[in-house]
Amino acid sequence: MINDETKKKLRELKLGELINAYEIYSKNADWTELPFEQKFQMMADYLYQEKYNNSVKILMAKAKFRIPKAEVTSLVYEGRGIDRNLITELSTCQFISSNTNIVFQGFTGSGKTYLACALGRQACKQRYSTKYIRLPDLLVEHDEEKIQRGNAKRLLKKYGSYGLLIIDEWLMDDISDEEQHFIFELIERRHDEASTIFCTQYKKDDWFDRLGGGVHADAILDRIVHNAIFVETGSMNMREFCAKMHK
Structure with missing residues (x-):
């Protein structure tokens, strides 16, 4: 004993x-x-x-996942045009070790957030530090940090350090010049150092204007796109589909 x-x-x-x-x-x-x-x-x-x-x-x-119980094994593929083999490969989280970005692009309700949270949970299982946040909420944090501290250095250090950062509702709203500069600094810190998942309704061709244009918008695009994997989530409304499944 x-x-x-x-x-x-x-x-x-x-x-x-x-x-x-x-x-x-x-x-x-x-x-x-x-x-x-x-x-x-x-x-x-x-x-x-x-x-x-x-x-x-x-x-x-x-991580504060928006969908805390999302699982790769529960994904629906039929009728969505999503490559099952690609998602299976992404679920190994090799894209994180290679500092590759992922972009989930599709209509509202097409399952972008679920996919991102499912991969985020896989990252946690492999013990990568992970964080989920909506871009509008991140920009609110930025504004509050500027008021309280006069700069966003602490915020940049915090969000720059995650092994995987999930940014949902990417470019949903217009951004100011100051917010554009903050996004650039964040993306610059993570460039070739960590992986970021972006969930957006907008195609890549629309990003430059949504980012406010100019050299910073161009630089942000370059740092995200050059090593990113784009996944179209289709037009099928997964919220409606899941609601019918649970009736």
Whole structure:
């Protein structure tokens, strides 16, 4: 038996999961007959899995996904024209390790956000720091930061550091010159350093004008598009489809 003093030491070392493992396995009648090496391996495996599960749970909570239960395995492909093989490949998250951007483009209700959140959850499972945010909300944060601190350096550092950043409702609203400059600085920080998923109703050809035009708009486009994978989500209204499925 593990005595109370040993349990206390394990908890101080943040290894309380080992106590749980021991208490679970020691109830098995065959436990005492197992060699030390096998016992050690079983407890190490239990500890690893518990630490992994906890870290993924924390990452998903911090990501603030709009659709927190989105799963790649639950995606509907029939009638949407989405390449199943491509999505399967993206779900391995190799695009993050290669700093590749993803653009989901399609009509309202076509499932862009679901796809992005599903890939975001896959990223968390591989322990990439991930964040979901709507562009309108990000720009509100920018305005508040400017009022409180006089600059957006802290915000740029925060959003520039995520392994995967999901920006939803990309270019839905007009942006000011100051917001354009902020977006440029953010994209510049993430360029070839991290991956970003963009969800938008607008085709690439419309981006320059929606970004306000000029050299900054051109620079933003160049940094996003040159290594991006574009995925058309089609015109099928997934909200209506899912509503009918659950009737």
